[in-house]
Every structure is written in C-alpha cells, then in structure tokens.
Amino acid sequence: MAERRLVPLALLLALGCAAFLLWNLHAPMGFILSLRATKLAALVVVGAASGAATVLFQTVAGNRLITPGIVGFDALFVFLQTMLVLALGSAGYATLPTLPAFLIETACLAGAGVALFGLLLRRGAGDLIRLVLSGLILGVMLRGLSGFAQRLLEPSEFAVVQQASFASFGAVDRAQLALAGPLLALALLIAWRLSSRLDLALLGRDKAITLGLDFDRLLLGVLALIAVMVAVSTALVGPVAFLGLLAAALAHALLGHPRHAALLPAAAGLGALILVAGQFLFERLLGFESTLAVIVEFLGGLVFLALVLRKAAR
Incomplete structure (x- = not known):
C-alpha cells in the first residue's frame, strides 16, 4: 500500500531532527540544545503547515498548480512590516513587544484571508478562479504600495524591512512558538479528520453534493483552516511562498494517489523534512546563515514551471 511509504518518510524526518540537534554538539550542551530545539520546532511546524495548507488549497480549487501564497499573504506581510517601520522607525520597530506584534500580524493576515474567502463564498463555492485572480491583484497592489513606502525610508530602516521580509528561522521567539505550535498542530489534526470529505470534494461540487457532502460548509471550514495555517506560519518566520507547492x-x-488520509501527512512530513534537511545542510555543514529560504523559493519556482509545462504539453 502507498501508505507504507509514510514510514520511511517518518524515519527520515526523525533522523534529520536528530542530526540537527546532535551534530557537532559541544559544551554548554544544555544551552545549545535549547536553542536548536526552538529552531527545530519552528522548522517542523512551519514546514508541516505549509505542505498541508497547499494540499488543502489545491483540493478545494481543483488545481495542483496553485498555492495559498498566490493569494497575496506574503505581499501583505511585507506591507505590514514596511508600515510598522515607516510609522515607528527602526528603533521603535526593534522595541516592539514580540508576542503582541505576532498576534497583531497573525490577526491581520488571517482576517485578510477570511475576508477574501468570504467574498468568494457569498458568490458561490465554485468561484475559486475569481479568488485566485483577486489574490494576485491584491498582491500586486500591496507590493506596489510597499515599494512606494520603502522609498520614503532611511537606508538603515530599509535594511530592517528587507531583513524582516524574508523567512528567518534563526531568531524565533519562544513565546510566539509556544502559541503558534499548538495552534498549527490543532489545524493539522482538524484537516486530517476531514480526509474522507476532502476525498469526496475532489470529485467536484455537483458529484460531492449528490453523494451527501455539504460542499459549501466544507469549503468554508477548509478555507478558514488554510487562512489560519498560512497566517500563523508567515507571522512566525516570514513568507516562504513556494515551500508548500514543493512539498x-x-x-x-x-x-501516486490523492487519498487525503495519507496525502496530508505526506505533504506535512515532506515540508518539515525539506526545511530541517535544508537548514542542517546550509547551517551545520556549509556554515551559511540565510540561504535556505532563497533556495526553497528557487526550487519551488522550478517545480511550478515544470508542472505548468507538463500540463501544457498534454
């Protein structure tokens, strides 16, 4: 059975986590393990949430070429960081309490996602193409506003915005992680419990309703889960738009099959494995600090192009 392939994936992830924690470990061991465990937990929960959220989004959209990042979450995050630095300055931004700032960013991102999804639902559950197009336009608009605002910043303030605009796992706040971790784990569990209904949703709205599925209600719940997963992950470490698509x-x-009872854990495990293995490679073996997000985006972009070209060739 294909589900058996999850076992070696789980073993690879466990091995990657152990290597990340224990490789070249030296005194003071307790302090170093504490730092590594915090970073590892962030890598695992963000990777898992990104992979699962993308599978959910592709299921309800009926398209394996799209990802939640396409609806403008990353652009909104950059816009929020730019406005905060513009309003408070680099010194004021640096002194913001981390947990309230995280909650505000999460609320803004999730609220924007739910609002956009709500417009979709008022027009009917089949209007997902309009959702994607609206997200693309929103992203372009926010990037334009962010670019204009960044021209008003001092060079030192612009550097702060640039640093905050890319995903970083090196300075994850433990208080934020203590809140984000359980929330993302709960969202993943709820998504997995919906596996059988998601399998029916793949048949299309009309067929699923004929088989007794409340398609519109399921769509509302799944889109809310996606908004929460992406919002919390982005507010915790920053945007990694193509990670979910790659996973x-x-x-x-x-x-090799679309059954969500196995597909969701596989995507979650692969998302976590990509981040853990990538961070281990670049940080432990190569000594780099900020390369992982760039490489993941590059590989995800290549996968996206490959999927588009393969579909166009059919």
Whole structure:
C-alpha cells in the first residue's frame, strides 16, 4: 500500500531532527540544545503547515498548480512590516513587544484571508478562479504600495524591512512558538479528520453534493483552516511562498494517489523534512546563515514551471 511509504518518510524526518540537534554538539550542551530545539520546532511546524495548507488549497480549487501564497499573504506581510517601520522607525520597530506584534500580524493576515474567502463564498463555492485572480491583484497592489513606502525610508530602516521580509528561522521567539505550535498542530489534526470529505470534494461540487457532502460548509471550514495555517506560519518566520507547492508535488509523486488520509501527512512530513534537511545542510555543514529560504523559493519556482509545462504539453 502507498501508505507504507509514510514510514520511511517518518524515519527520515526523525533522523534529520536528530542530526540537527546532535551534530557537532559541544559544551554548554544544555544551552545549545535549547536553542536548536526552538529552531527545530519552528522548522517542523512551519514546514508541516505549509505542505498541508497547499494540499488543502489545491483540493478545494481543483488545481495542483496553485498555492495559498498566490493569494497575496506574503505581499501583505511585507506591507505590514514596511508600515510598522515607516510609522515607528527602526528603533521603535526593534522595541516592539514580540508576542503582541505576532498576534497583531497573525490577526491581520488571517482576517485578510477570511475576508477574501468570504467574498468568494457569498458568490458561490465554485468561484475559486475569481479568488485566485483577486489574490494576485491584491498582491500586486500591496507590493506596489510597499515599494512606494520603502522609498520614503532611511537606508538603515530599509535594511530592517528587507531583513524582516524574508523567512528567518534563526531568531524565533519562544513565546510566539509556544502559541503558534499548538495552534498549527490543532489545524493539522482538524484537516486530517476531514480526509474522507476532502476525498469526496475532489470529485467536484455537483458529484460531492449528490453523494451527501455539504460542499459549501466544507469549503468554508477548509478555507478558514488554510487562512489560519498560512497566517500563523508567515507571522512566525516570514513568507516562504513556494515551500508548500514543493512539498505537495513531492507528496503526490511519492504516494501516486490523492487519498487525503495519507496525502496530508505526506505533504506535512515532506515540508518539515525539506526545511530541517535544508537548514542542517546550509547551517551545520556549509556554515551559511540565510540561504535556505532563497533556495526553497528557487526550487519551488522550478517545480511550478515544470508542472505548468507538463500540463501544457498534454
């Protein structure tokens, strides 16, 4: 059975986590393990949430070429960081309490996602193309506003915005992680419990309703889960738009079937494995600090192009 392929994936992830924690460990061991464990937990929960959220989004959209990042979450995050630095200055931004700032950013991102999804639902559950197009336009608009605002910043303030605009796992706040971790784990559990309904949703709205599925209600719940997963992950470490697409594509290739009871754990595990293995490679073996997000975006972009070209060739 294809589900058996989850076992070696779980073993690889466990091995990667152990290597990340214990490789070249030296005194003071307790302090170093504490720092590594915090970073590792952030890598795992963000990777898992990104992979699962992308599978959910592709299921309700009926399209394996899209990802939640396409609806403008990353652009909104950058816009929020730019406005905060513009309003408070680099010194004021640096002194913001981390937990309230995290909660505000999460609320803004999740609220924007739910509002956009709510417009979709008022027009009917089948209007997902308009959702994607609206998200693209929103992203372009926010990037334009962010670019204009960044021209008003001092060079030192612009550097702060640039640093905050890319995903970083090196300075994850433990208080934020203590809140984000359980929330993302709960969202993943709820998504997995919906697996059988998601399998029916793949048949299309009309067929699913004929089989007794409340498609519109399921769509509302799934889109809310996606908004929460992406908002919390982005507010915790920053945007990694193509990570979920990379994990979802690898999960489909690994399993060879669309059953969500296995597909969701596979995408979550692969998302976590990509981040853990990548961070281990660049940080422990190569000594780099900020390369991982760039590499993941590059590989995810290549996967996106490959999927588009393969579909166009059919």
